[in-house]
Amino acid sequence: MVENDKQTEKKIFEAATEVFMEKGMDGARMQDIANRAGINKSLLHYYYRTKDRLFNEVFEMIFGHMLKKFAPVFDADLTLEEKIRFFFREHITFLQKNPRLASFVLHEINRNPERVRNFIGRIDIGRLWTDIEAQHKDELKKSNIRREDIPQLMTSIAAMSVFPFAARVLVKSILEKMGYDFDDYIEKRKEYAAEFVIGAIRKEKGIREKA
Amino acid sequence: MVENDKQTEKKIFEAATEVFMEKGMDGARMQDIANRAGINKSLLHYYYRTKDRLFNEVFEMIFGHMLKKFAPVFDADLTLEEKIRFFFREHITFLQKNPRLASFVLHEINRNPERVRNFIGRIDIGRLWTDIEAQHKDELKKSNIRREDIPQLMTSIAAMSVFPFAARVLVKSILEKMGYDFDDYIEKRKEYAAEFVIGAIRKEKGIREKA
DNA sequence: ATATGGTTTAACTAATTGGCCAAATATAAA
DNA sequence: TTTATATTTGGCCAATTAGTTAAACCATAT
The missing domain is CATH 1.10.357 (Tetracycline Repressor; domain 2)
Incomplete structure (x- = not known):
């Protein structure tokens, strides 16, 4: 279901944004992000290959938003x-x-x-x-x-x-x-x-x- | 040798200060601190029981210094x-x-x-x-x-x-x-x-x- | 010399954590 | 219904890392 896909990916992104903002890249745990998104940890790696990639996307979004x-x-x-x-x-x-x-x-x-x-x-x-x-x-x-x-x-x-x-x-x-x-x-x-x-x-x- | 003790403890503290300032508590590695101090990792635990204690001492010193x-x-x-x-x-x-x-x-x-x-x-x-x-x-x-x-x-x-x-x-x-x-x-x-x-x-x- | 105390080291452990894989499930197409 | 494709999951692994332990080392006093 395409509708749900977007939903999941978005849910992950939002959870990641929250956790990264709270703990920073080093302090953040993939498990925390998964929990907050209410999904399995493997799904994180399905949508965003690695922690680094996920963090980069979150950071670029936030930093861009700020500069904008x-x-x-x-x-x-x-x-x-x-x-x-x-x-x-x-x-x-x-x-x-x-x-x-x-x-x-x-x-x-x-x-x-x-x-x-x-x-x-x-x-x-x-x-x-x-x-x-x-x-x-x-x-x-x-x-x-x-x-x-x-x-x-x-x-x-x-x-x-x-x-x-x-x-x-x-x-x-x-x-x-x-x-x-x-x-x-x-x-x-x-x-x-x-x-x-x-x-x-x-x-x-x-x-x-x-x- | 009491002279050397102080030396070592101080060396550790200075190395820890550097590493913590660069990487933050979460990003810092005890091994990095040991390397920078030129000593064995176990010595860190000998002088400062845990990473938390070491960090606390460093932080209080820096924060106090700043407020002062x-x-x-x-x-x-x-x-x-x-x-x-x-x-x-x-x-x-x-x-x-x-x-x-x-x-x-x-x-x-x-x-x-x-x-x-x-x-x-x-x-x-x-x-x-x-x-x-x-x-x-x-x-x-x-x-x-x-x-x-x-x-x-x-x-x-x-x-x-x-x-x-x-x-x-x-x-x-x-x-x-x-x-x-x-x-x-x-x-x-x-x-x-x-x-x-x-x-x-x-x-x-x-x-x-x-x- | 040697016994005693603190200091330093190497090797190890237990736990955490990012990431992988193969099976299961759902969705859509034929 | 059947098939193919995409999504989701649980279980697992390998690497990293804080912390432990026991032995080695070294200075000093007896």
């Missing part, structure tokens, strides 16, 4: 400030729905740098980069953001969004000990992060002008 | 802005010397939340918190930073420093594809991050005033 979340920012026809607000709203909401994703990706990226270089190699980052530059030329100039500062700015934006989830357990522990609620903190962060970054780059002007 | 790096910020008799500059200079330099530390800690934290809660429970965060608040009461007021914004600010500062290392392989890949040098980027980040945060909190005033 950055895309609208490059495309949208918005001012720089609007884009920043838009990004944080969308991206933090995305990570909110996938709380283990950040930590998983960061770990697996580090475990296998080759895969990342491969992935990056397939993307035309140069185009995205120059697009952003061209699109916001005036605004960047107005804020005195030099070409060489763009990497700093980009990673700062990513950091503001990703870190609270990557360090989730630690941040949550500390916040709760201080009487704050993590979910509330995250909800507020969507706006806070945007204003934080906008404030920072507005300020850049002052700094550069003084120099 | 935040301490001078709380103690130093500096203005808020000076503290921010001081922190980024010190902390980024620290991570520069231990490039795998961030990713390792973030992964292991997530793998075993209980350990973190335990660790946090042992620290009097409340005191540090109120100290900071009291110490910089005027400056925080001047920048219109409310009590409830402190978690946002703190995590933002941590994020700016930690993220480039946690996502090291990814950031490095992208930067190098764009013709930038990662080490150079990190070196510049020590100042950039400080000015970025200072700019952001200076701006907070404007935001709050408008509202």
